[in-house]
Amino acid sequence: MIDRYITHISRLLLCLIFISCFFACSQFSSKRGAIGFHNLSARYNAYFMAEQDLLNAEYEMKKAFKEDYNQILPILLPMDSILSLPVKPQLENAVKKASIVAEKHQNSKWLDNSYIVLGKARLYMGEWPDGLEALRYVYANGRDENDKNDALILLMRAYIVQKDFSNALGVAEYLSQQALDKNSTRDFYLTKAYLHQQNGEYLTSVAILEETFPMLSKSTETARIHFAAAQMYDRLGQYALANKHYKSVQKNTPDYNLGFYSSMNSLQNEVVLNPERDLSSVGFEKMLRDRKNDDLKDKIYFTMGLLAEHRKQIPEAIDYLQKAASASKGTNTQQKAYTYLQLARINYEALENFEKSKSYYDSALIILPEEAPEYRLVADRKKALDDFVTQYMLVNMEDSLQNLAKMNPAALDNYIDNIIETQEKARVEEQRKAREEMEMAQNATSRSTPNPMMNGNERRWELYDPALVNQGKIEFKRTWGNRPLEDDWRRSSRQLKTLAAGSPDNPLDSAEVPVASSDSIMKKGSREWNELHDTMKQSVPLTEAQLAESQKKKEDALYNLGKIYRFDLKEPHRSIATFERILADFPNTQHKDEIYYLLYLTYDEGNSNKLAWKDKLLKEYPTSTYARLVSKSPDAAGNATAIGTNPVKEYEAAYKLYLDGNYSKALDDIEQNLPAYKGGPMEDKFALLRVFIIGKVRGKEAYAQAIEEFMRLYPSSVYLPRLKEMQELNSVSMGER
Template identity: 45%
Template sequence: MQGRFLNRYIFCHSATARFRTYVLWVAVTVWLCGCSQYSTKKLPVAYHNLNARFNAYLIARDRLREVERYQLKTYQENYNQPLPILLPLDSTKLEPVKAQLDDAIKKASLVAERHQNSKWLDNSYLLLGMARLYRQDYGNAMEVFKYVNTKGEGQDEKHEALIGLMRTYIEVGDYTNGLSVAEYLRAQPLNNANTRNYYLTKAYLHQKRQEYAVSAALLDATFPLLKKGETTARLHLIAGQMYDLVKKPEQALEHYRQVLRNRPNYEQSFYATIYSIQGGRTSNERFSRMLNDRKNNDLRDKIYYTMGLLEARNQRYPKAIEYWKKSIRETTTNTSQIPYTYQEMGKVYFENLQDYPTAKAYYDSALALLPQQSADYRVLADRKVFLDEFVEQQRIIQVEDSLQRLAQLNPAALDRKLDEAIDLKLKQQQELIAQAQTLAAQAANRPATSSDIPAEQRWVLYNPILVTQGRAEFTQKWGNRPLEDNWRRIQKETAAQALAEPAPQTGSLPNGTVPEGNTSGLTTLSESERKAQKDALYAAIPLTPEALRQSNQRLEDAYYRLGKLYKFQFNQPDQAIPTFETLLNRYPNTAVKPEVYYLLMLSNDQLNRPSSWKEKLLAEFPTSSYARQVGKTGSNGTHTASGENEAQRTYTQVYNLYKANNVTEALSRAEASMSALTGSLIEDKMALLRVILIGKVRGVEPYRQALIEFIRDYPASPLLPKVKEMQVAAEQPTAKRK
């Protein structure tokens, strides 16, 4: 009886437990189903808000803040250029924090995937867009920001998304769309944080467009929204730079003063002082105090650079160059200042001293060390093209003149001259070897890293600055030479170069290099080596009529190109005139004579000098394009409406004669009417018709010459491609005969 009762009790208790478990399971299931991410009920929304915030949003935000701190810590400011208002994005430099960016993207995406009803959805999308922006994934970043603006619920989040979209447009260079977004935001009621970010982003946009006055004004509107600190001090420094660029020194000085009032770091305060001095707004007596301050030991190069700028501004160019050389010598581990110092030296030699070979050398050095993304790189590269050509043409003139003088010597005198050149070269090599050995001995006897050794006496290979400079100078002079024996024999040295090369300055090593190994072989030459060198020099001298003709052609081209560089690139008509006159005196039958007459006329007019070049041009080359430029009809150089109608009638008459196969009469009429059609809209059409008629009447060779003249006289004609095709076709029969 008791056993039966006990069994029934156990059975009932077990059934009750199973029922309770079932009820609990049903309750949990119902509760979880009620917490759907699409539900709008309070309990599910609270659940997803909690999870979205603590399991995703806050983690993504913290990861992104880590990335921003890393970017701010590792970014290297270039104080030689206007600082960017917003730090430039470079995913390669953020590679060490790539894991943080990936985690930020992953966590921010979780909110969109699992917590659609959370109030942190828009904020998480904004974090996702910023993370994509830092990764330079601009397409996806735009899509995210546009989505928040379209589908987002909060107005502040929508505005923040549009500011992010504007920043993305700036990074891809789409300033037009960036300005469109800015114009829309300008009319919106932004909160303080968005107002601050809007002003900074728009100021950055105008800075990128080089609209510095607008950018500085926007920064002025931003400062009341900022707290004191290094970030604000940096923005004041940038505002001062931009006011300097738009020639508003008073506003610039006030911002430099504000830098010192906003708890700047040491570099910011130093450069605020330097920029104030550069503008001549504070006493340069501060230089001595700054040079004696031990905290400025790593910045002495910048101080001397600024002293050079002030001397150059006061037209004391030798003193400026002396300070700039000191700036280079004072450089320590940070070599970023060197290319800008070279650039200023090249600028003074180019614009003020007009020493173009020296300017070229400094520009070469600046370009070798200047970052290609620098704003000055393209300007320097363009100027260097003209300087390279200028130096090359000067070298050709010097070389060819020297070669022709050598060719006029009698054999005995020429042989002695070449022996002297070889001996001089050998002597220079011996002096360089002696200098290298002296420096090497000093380096062996004293520790090269000792601070009491003057920089100019340290062995060059122990000095990373000189090694960098030497490598750049070597590449500029010799090119990329492979590591091999007797590499110097690869050079193509002419006799004139060997005779005309000046000896290097005493106390300097070329290219920052030192001969290696046994150098005794360079101090003497065997008979076979001397003979080989002399034969190479003989081979370059124009001793035959054909070689002399080629030498004269190179000289003629060099004078012509040099004169045009003086006239157009360097704006020095006083130098262009004697260059062109030398060309005409030495080569009176030059093919470019009409153009040279015309350029001489323009150069003399520019200097307000009377000349007869216009009359010579009209008398000797009345049908040339240059004569037509001088004698164009009408006060403004164009035909009147009636003149155009008459020109059209003349062209039609000549063309009808050509169609009627009356080519001789047509050619005669075309040549007679060319001067009357000068300046008309169909001048080049008549000129082309004349070329075709010459081919039919006078034959192949006059036809080819007429094509050449058309290309020379009408370089901007829309008919030029057709004429060049005709020229190629005219050359084909000759090629087949060959």
Template identity: 45%
Template sequence: MSRYFRNHLFILLTVLTALTGGLVSCSQYSTKPISKGYHNLTAHYNAYVIARDEIAQAEQELFKKRQENYNQLLPILLPVDSMLTQPVKPQLDDAIKKASLIPERHQNSKWLDNAYILIGRARLLKQDLPNAIEVFKYVNTKGTNEDDKHTALVGLMRAYVEASDYTNALNVAEYLRNQPLSKINTRDFYLTKAYLHERQGEYATAAGILDATFPVLKKGEATARLHLIAGQLYDLIGQPAKAVDHYRQVLKSRPSYDQSFYANLYAIQSNGLSGDQKRVAQSTETFEQLLNDRKNTDLKDKIYFTMGLLEARNGRIEKAIKLYSQSIQAAGSNTQQVPYTYLEIGKLYFDKKADYAHAKVYYDSALALLPKQSADYATLLNRKKTLDEFVLYKTTIRTDDSLLHLAQMEPAALDKLLDNTLNQREKEDKAQAALAQQIIDKATNGNINSVPGATNSNLQPGERWALYNPVTLSQGRQEFSTRWGNRPLEDNWRRANKEASEAIAGINSPVGGTSPANSVNPNAALSPTGVSAGPATDLTSPAAGRKAKKDAMMAKIPFAKEAQLAANQRIENALYKLGKLYKFQLNQPADAIPTFEELLTRYPNTLQKPEVYYLLYLSNEQVGKTSSWKDKLLAEYPNTSYARLTGKAAVQTTDSEAQALKTYTAIYELYKTNPTEALARAETAIGSFAGTQLEDKLALLRVMLVGRVQTVEAYRQALTEFIRDYPGSQLLPRVKEMQTAAEQATTKRK
């Protein structure tokens, strides 16, 4: 209805109201035909139509202005976002106002249910979910028209989904599934249910429901979008042939340019997954056409990214990394694609090359730019933490090894090495300063792009000047905060913390500890010559500055015996943790074995020896090698929990069960009269109980004996070992109660 006609109709109705006087206007509860006809007419054109059109216009505007992230699975229905609806909020508020006129003034109108549904839709778009849910529930309870009630239930289901209340959403869906829905309600029900399953990660179900929906949809951008999503869903569940069919349907549904572009790229990827070599072979020509198309100037990063994906799937890792790097170069100022490209490079280094140091760099870069609401964010964050630990332990081992080596050098050779290191650093600083000055000069003249390394356009991320690389800037801030904390802008800011001096030869300070190597003995000399700093000098002179840097480097070298012991302790701890990281988090037993062996070779008296024996035994079994580590463990540490764990798979006969019961009874009797002897027998017998029904009972009896005979700390350790070794035991709740009581008793004593 045109605005001109609507305004004139409103004037006509106003005149009609004036002519009929207050009689009709006050009869909104009347059931007479004239009264109902008047209120139906007034409610429809004075309120319902206006509110309906305003909501429809708002939805169209939100659809047109949506921002799609084609690097991820697109949502079937546009998620409700109160921030994105701000531009249309006045329209929605006015729609609610207009629709509210019907329940206020036209109670006997047939448009009453429809008005409430419009109010619910508007509140849903505004993310006012509690009120939207209440409105939809009201229509379902008080409504008089079955179709309107079904429409309200579809809206209620959508509101529950947006509120992540999937249980109630499924309950509504189950009810609607058995109802005779109209064509429009059927369409909306299918789309909402598909959206519900997509949100729950049930991609196969969502794809199947979408397939059932397409016959009732008209061609257009919205339908093309749904075909694109259906293709993504089939890709995710490993059915690339069906995915390709939907990507082709995108091109037949009057799509936008972006939709057709991504449909072509996704189809190429799916052909690669399906093994359609003919179409994969044709992809090179397709890529060339896409790269040469002027309309794709700002989409080249996506094209190179897809080319990299195909190379990676075909096992050509180096070529894939090269193409991913081209994608990053082509991104320019649009960094939406960049974090996903960094993520793929990180995966290749992690999964295919087992190069964890490089993988960490790319994961860090991806995490710096990846949106927190991304589906990959949580997984990436967990993997980053693992790689942070990896680099931490590697850096600690490398740094402290280097410093210990420096401590053994002749004074003259060490002095020469430090001078060479300082000369190299000064040379690098001068080069950076010259580049910075060149950039400033060119920027002043408006020609910054002519400075090599100044911009992001033609260099790899690691080769760009830091201040023009957003990823490097973000990482730099994090590293600075971790190392130095929050520092005020002042001269000599590093001198406020003597413990954080520069490491030798470009190596960072040990991550495993923040104190300098000589902090164990504050009176120990900081140089091998024992020469003091001498009288006060001019700290602003170049010579004094160089001497201060040299002294700071010298202070990190562990000349004192106590400092060397501390460095070796850090290396021992790092080797132990690095081996466990390889074994468990990285699932690389082949790398864990030499790490644990190095630990035992360098530190044969390590306190972790029983556990390391056990982990070496498991790691060798995992890679299919025979080893003597189990025998060494049983021979040297037969009474440890790790020795007992090696016998978990022992097959027990009826006779062994009877013998175990007899032994347990004897130890229990000794528990009452001679706990020391009982503990000794329990330690000896527990290995033979492996696999019996009494194994955990004897282990608990041993814990109780430790509590009676040994120290509180030994008792707490025994409780911890029981919880670790017997996670499925029925005695576990009792042991946890004992552990809590022991901790409370320790706290009270303190």
């Protein structure tokens, strides 16, 4: 009985001890024992595991991140939710475990650190509102000043990633006034340098990095930051300082690629700094022979091409760049894209081979990643060059055809006969080569082993037999000729496309002319020869009507070229030369008032020609739209003010004035601001609203003139059918009057 009583008392005491310990260790208790318990549990349980998960995820993301050494390396690893997808489970675990500290260890000194881990993991996953909220919580409620500063440094980095440079600078200004410990100072300097780098302020960025390097230990990451600093010095034209940091890369255990690119860039700078140095003595040949560089030969040739171009050795530069394109292997398409871009630029600027430049831009755009910084610029330039090459070739084609028209009839006939003879020889030679290829394929097939796709005496599928494939090609050419890849190629009723298929050097060379089907050369004087001769001759503008049509095509193409130079390619000097050529060759051009206006816009402020073109416009076309524009606009070039910064809102504002009946104010706003919309996607929409308003305030004759101007200036506008209906209705109304 006594034993049972003692046992009962013991159990009661144990319960009381447990209850007292439980309440003493409450996460809301301020007692030393409770705090010590929660500090221990938080640090070596939840927080430790959360931090390890985050560190492991960061390590994997760094390994997976593909550096683009043609671009300036970002000082800090980008916070990219796509990059974090493979490690999302680890990041989610970090969030889950860090949350335990917030839920169960409120009085722990590791609470702030856990919120920082939680916020950082959420930022990596792209959960920006939750991540930013966690970091702001630490700043507002943190107990440790160092933790609050670390949270602010991470918050600044998040603002930079979001391109919110204003808020990032505000945080940086606050942190610069705080007493930071050694690690926080290092992280703050790196983040501040990252801020200025991403904002394009390279001089400020490298100045901060110079103060940071003494704080960095020897590591691959330090080598990478030295490389980024060297690249920024390159952009600033300070090649000697850049080389100093490229050499520092080699002293900080870089990986192979980083070491290779630092050596390449350093060699490139040495040649720039020593113009007399021979490229063969720099060390490129040795690097090409090194088997470890087999996958990097494209970069070596690319660098040699850049240096050759720097020395104005254009043929050598093109040769090196073409070797670079050929040397690109496997998945290394990024370097190939930059090689194509360089070839496109050289062909455009140095050689003025616009068609080849366009082809290289096409090739670059296919393989250039959409997230690349140049992608949008390349896409816009490619689109501009598509239109440019069409107009440019049209001008040259009409020039060539008009020159042919000036030849005497006998010389023209001989010229056409020479073209036909050359085409015939090329056709027969091509068929001979195709026959030889077929015979070689047949011989190879006869010696080869049976195809596994064949069973017994079953017929072999043609696409497995190269001999049959070649035979099919030859039969196709015999029947249809050498056809381009296009839709509806068998239609016999299509119009002749000589201008599209020919070239300025040989404007009658066309893939659309009839082709003889025999293997023998077509004889001069035969029926086929004469038919082909007559077909090609039809393209030459021999009559006055044909010559007038050719001149009109040339005039319109030059006009389009001038606008492409001005608005798309941003080449004002070529735009001016083209517009002045139109005025010289076509003094009665229907585009004269607009050309005067565009010349006025294109010349720089202070140039006497600018005012001269304005005076001509006001004198010869005082009532035109363009005369009103140059008279009213305080900044007719559309270069300076906030005009045109938000065309959608500005259109809505003008349209509201129109609906409210405030026509004069709406018209003044549109005519004053229209230059800012020039070349933009909403230009014709503003012009259409202007037509409506003119109909309200200036009468039917001005309304008719405004409609005609719109139809002439915007021939491809989606609103053109509507304008034609308006024109018909206005004509009927004026007739009734």
